[in-house]
Amino acid sequence: MQIEKMQVDEQIGEIGRILTDQEKKKGIVIHALQQIQADIGYLPEDAVRELSRHLNLSMSEIYSVASFYKMFYFNPRGKKIVKVCLGTACYVRGSKKVLDSLENAFDIKSGETTEDLAMTLETVGCVGCCGLAPVTTINDEVAGEIIGSRKLEGLIRSVRED
Template sequence: MDANPIHREDDIGAVGKILTERERKKGILIHALHAIQEENGYLPGDVLKTLSLKLNIPLADIYSVASFYKMFHFKPRGKKIVKVCFGTACYVRGAKQLLAILEERFHVKSGETTADRAMTLETVGCVGCCGLAPVSTIDDEVVGEIIGEKRIEQFVQAIKDGDTA
């Protein structure tokens, strides 16, 4: 048993200092990634290379950190983000068919962005509005009961117009 707890604290303090430095760098990195994504809409590879040099963090580590968080994207995204809920209630009420229609109408697959970068189409887990299934979102706006030809057509138009009413 160490008779002098101060020595122990010094040891831990040294490790703590290293951890703090690493944590500090990680904090700066995440902040920088947010700023880059806000400016570009995604994380361009050449910008990440520059960031790696500036922060003296290996590029692989930057990709590792950025990949961990779903909010970061490595490919350009559309002006609008459309997400079709693939939670159970929505799936049962036709989410798969709705996605297929959107893929066909906008010439993209799920996870892709239209050629004109107007829209990115994605799927998402339950968004918490199961009573309105099938549900999708256009950016942060929830659109419910997208079922039946007429309603789906309205939804397609809403994506084009940006009107979620």
């Protein structure tokens, strides 16, 4: 990954004339981090160190930007990203039970990834389809009305499927 001064100026555009070099570099950190994450799937320390060298910014400056945004991940994520909605509509219809069942079935807690990197389990506020509560998404595909043990087992099975 090469981030040259030319690219920095291109990213910033006209406003670049009133910014210092340091401010320009900070301005493209987010874009560079997004690119790294798109390529690798998360932000490995080595890649952040390389970016730090290229932009002549400290690691802590880069991490302070990255950790501000929820979209950046610092550990490898699973092939399947399973999100259990804990928004009000889903919560009152039993999404906590769905979360507990997934945590037990895969022996991980919310926010963790299975050792084989098959699945990452997360929670989310509301995914916008409260009428299907309780809702879970698997790689952004909605699985709704996860009520009762049969539906729960089906959800767990579909997460386990390749």
